[in-house]
Amino acid sequence: MEYKDYYKILGVAKDASQEDIKRAYRKLARKYHPDVSKDPEAELRFKEIGEAYEVLKDAEKRSAYDQFGSNWRNGQDFKPPPGWDFREFTGSHRSTGASQHGFSDFFEALFGQSRPRTTSSPFSFFDSEIIDRGRDIRAKLTITLEESFRGARRTISLARNVVHGSMLNTETTSLQVTIPQGILEGQQIRLEGQGDVAMEAGRRGDLFLEIVFDSHPLFTVSQRDVTMTLPVTPWEAALGANLKVPTLGGPVDLKLPAGSQTGKKLRLKGKGLSSKNHTGDQYVIISVHTPKAETDRQKELYKEMAKIMPFNPRTKLGV
Template identity: 40%
Template sequence: MAERRDFYEVLGVDRNADADEIQRAYRKLVRAHHPDVNKDPGAEDRFKEISEAYSVLSDPETRRRYDAFGHDFRQVPPDVDPADWARARSRAGAGARAGAGAGAGGGRWRGAEDFGFGADEGIDLEDLLGGMFGGRSRRQWGPVPGADQEAELTLTVEEAYHGGRRSITLSGGRRVDVTIPPGVTNGQRIRLAGQGGHGSEGARPGDLYLVVRIAGHSRYRVEGRDIYAPLPLTPWEAALGATVAVDTPGGEAKVKVPPGTSTGRRLRLKGRGMPHPRGVAGDFYAESRIMVPPRLTDEERRLFEQLAAVSHFDPRRRS
């Protein structure tokens, strides 16, 4: 069996990386290797490796245990001292090397005088490890909890705004139902307790984390909890001012256009962005776009020509 890669190496981060660095690295890798977008035959295995590495390193407690015990951290009992574990591993490695030099040894090893044992005394690694860990051998750790898992949940802007229920199909064909809270944001994680990997010997299953991805929209642009949308205006509405209707994910609203509004001006509707169940909602920004009639009637042309004759406004002149 191929040796498992170090989780820090999997994510491409330093062992001293902080939580933000780990999250940024994870998001970049997920976008590149998600099986839905990467059709390479090895993409799914790579995606699973990335997800497992992130699930461990993003949790401070599991990261601490991983740093102490490596890939054995799930099997090591909680009361084991990392130094004792390292010594046991060192002795096991020395035993394996001695056994290899002496031929078949039935799981026992010589050369133990290097560790304070008599030269003629055979040491059984199962006895050594069993005594160190309260009588439990390496093959008797007992139930192991299931691993946490992660998947992406793609939502429209409207779904993210209103929330609701969704049934999604995960990799492998498993379907789960999820309740989406109103106002979820891009990158937010929704936890489904007990929906992750199965535990061994009846141990509790892991959790499933759904990472929200808000899909692109023909009208809305979402940045955090703020929502942006274009607001088409006639030249006279922009010049004279007006109150116009604007569509938001929460329904129609009225926005006041000040006189002299130019294209690109942002008109804020406070609190009409993404809702926040436990805080302040985002804002909605209507971005003005001045539009002219594609075909002018004779009267419109006459009026525009009259305006051009009397106006001294030059938008290209530097102030």
């Protein structure tokens, strides 16, 4: 197994005071907590930091560890000397329970197996030392495209931890959330101080709400641009027309050019999801719909059109 330099892991000198060790641990634990850090190695670093602190905060463990520190370098192969027993050096009783904290083989070789964990979180044992801030809460908030287009205020219900005396309980709280104009799917709204409370005195964590768009009957979204399909008649497409078109902000006028075909794309500038600094557009895709010929007169009109307007849309297909 590899020797671990716990002083190096915490970034402190070997003669560091207990207060220096505690301060270094809290700083690093907050930085690498898996609920906060985006570092792919955060969980590993967090456990390593917690293990180093478990040893160096305890006077007996630190004294025993220091007996070997001068003879080893970080990463070297390590084996306890024959007959090593932590009890002989400290008089403490060595636990025989299975390790539940994920301490390294190096730690177990020196100090025996750690006491069993009583909570479902793999980080709760170390979290108890970070007393100045509660855990962040992350949730998804589904909004409509209209709410993003205009901005809005929503009331949400949130289940979060509260402390009553020495007990940690869960209660449901109502919060007002301001939805910024032009917010996009996947972006987050941060509510500072609205996360879980710490077990001991300290400020709450934060609440992060990830935006999810509800499905819309008319529009699809790509970043800030919205797109819809507009059905038109053959004569509107052939002759051109002024049409009313729905947008997220209400109906607007659209000039359809003469000779338009299915698939033609028209742009309504600024009618997408626009924020203070960014502009989105709305795109209108034309779809020509042909009415059914249900009466004899209607059928005659189609036949007359075929005579006076001979047209084969398949000429480029070679058939």
